[in-house]
Amino acid sequence: MAKKKFYALIVVLLLVTNIITFTVANVVSVVLPNGKVIVPREEYQLMKEYSKLFDIRQILINRYVDKTDPSKLLDGALKGMASSLGDPYTVYMDKKEFSDFMTQTTGTYGGIGIVVAVDKEDHIVVVSPIKNTPGERAGIKSGDIIVEVNNKKVSGKNLDEAVSIMKGPQGTKVTLTIMRDGKTFTKTITREIIKLETVYEDMLPDKIGYIKITMFDQSTSNDFKSALNKLKSQGMKGLIIDLRDNPGGLLEECVNIANMLLPKGVIVTTKGRIDSQEYYSKGPGLGMPLAVLVNKGSASASEILAGAIKDRKAGVLVGTTTFGKGLVQTVVDFKDGTGLKYTVAKYYTPNGTNIQGKGIEPNYVVELPSDYTPKDTLDLKGDTQLIKAFEIIKREIK
Template structure:
């Protein structure tokens, strides 16, 4: 958030300055007037408000009262800007949705960087699991992946500071920093226990699509996340493999935490035939449907997924499964079936709010449930413990996908 130099009282002079109290009340009243809800009635020079409006103003009056108490009694100097930002964060956090958050200026810039460019950090995507911070997936070739962090790890501490899902922004901020500097994570891994890892931060460049031709002219494309360049990169990679005589495709969405909805649906449109890709339903029940045209891949397709495949990955894999356009192979996906929208507050800050639930073409919601693959197969334990050093011959999921494609070409 852009800082405001509003002060409350100048006690040494006994004069009242322009205060945060006045600013907040002015904003509230202005908003009410704008909405046309305050009813002016010239009764003895006063104005009347409805019961709902009176309750609304009283709720914020309580906030101002608490601010007065803290500012007038707390032993140390109070930073009013931090108090206001904390109040806004608390108000949004009270919704109880870990994906609905207030983003200050730095947090908003970080989020925009994640979908458009590069940033300095360790390279992990994290989410909320039962109130704890869980690694959805490490970014490919990132310091986190090289250090052995894997999907499902629980982050307990960052630089010896306890963190939880309620402090997601704090944890993410602590993990970011200048390239070349170190950060210490305390992790819990099921079946292993608690351990500490020191990771050196680096500049994370977001290359989201990688492709190659395997034996027997089987194409392989891995998508690590969906940003604004992913769809065009996928198209170029796909066309390049087709030009080399690709007879079937393996699409790897493992440990892909999602990203932009439009990016995943554009890729779905390149793969599927004509029909519904996904539908979203907002709080009023309004449904929006995104459809694909009649053009399709028309090649044998296998899709690799796991517990780190979330959100936009599940939109794409769910559509492929419902269309019966390919075979899903791996383990159950993460289960994030809600859509967020980012609302710019035009001062450098923003609110990210859950606006809708999404449904696969068959009408299924995967929120908290995930998608079960057509063929459920796990990786060997030795591979799971060292995911950053996996060899193709040890990747049982990839080998099953190759087997499926070979049987269809």
């Protein structure tokens, strides 16, 4: 019996010794008396793999013709790593860029008030001008291609830089070179403080409610709920939601709004390499006729909402085919003022459709007249898309 206990003790000691050895070799860095360091195996492999990066850094710091800023070299290396994927929506953001990005979804910023994306040809395309901003007043339209910013050529490869140049202090000017219908022209626009008011409501004749959503920021679903309740208290019988020129925004806000409109069931599915997720509506749904206005400026989160409503037959879409951005981004805050925005998944409508590069075709395709000029107020005489949606809802509530 004593022998068995002795052998068991030996086995335990061997196991403990092996665990300690493995931990020292693979996890813990050990400083030897001579100043040398034993590093974990994985860390050593990384150091070997990235040794050229460190070599280049030292060469540039020590030998480049002008004095270099090590922090800029690091930012440049990190930006290059993100951009090497060829995905314009995956970007490393330095302190200024990350601050600007966070401001755009949480507050106000100095700029001209346009939202841009990258098309299949690597052009920077205006998704939409934000309502009541310098960009809208200057006549910038969805689909415009931005060729230059302040005489600097831009494309999807330097989207991040182009956006940064367009932003700036209130009262300063920025010049855009724009291509539209094959013709190029310039616009010099004075920057203003852009306030992100994302929800507007009104009551049309016959008790048909109207809610415009300009984008999905952190307060949009609460503002939408307030607008919806206000219209219901006024006796609303049917609803038109206007997602035209809505570039998207926060997925969670979109899902929250969809939960107010859809009966119980799937809203959207996101599928990534690591993680996939289904978002569900708890119901019971809006309980009245619903039409949604969309166009080529409706992108990302607005397409998620429109796609869910169409696929679940909770309402109809009216307008023109949407932008076609079926990718989901997430943001990493490194807590030092910098951040990484990267594509984490593709999203699929309840019918299993990914609309990346294709967009969503409405139930009723309606073009605006070529000479139509948007009005500051709801236009039931010239806005053919709104007129069609109004007629559909009016017919359903009778």
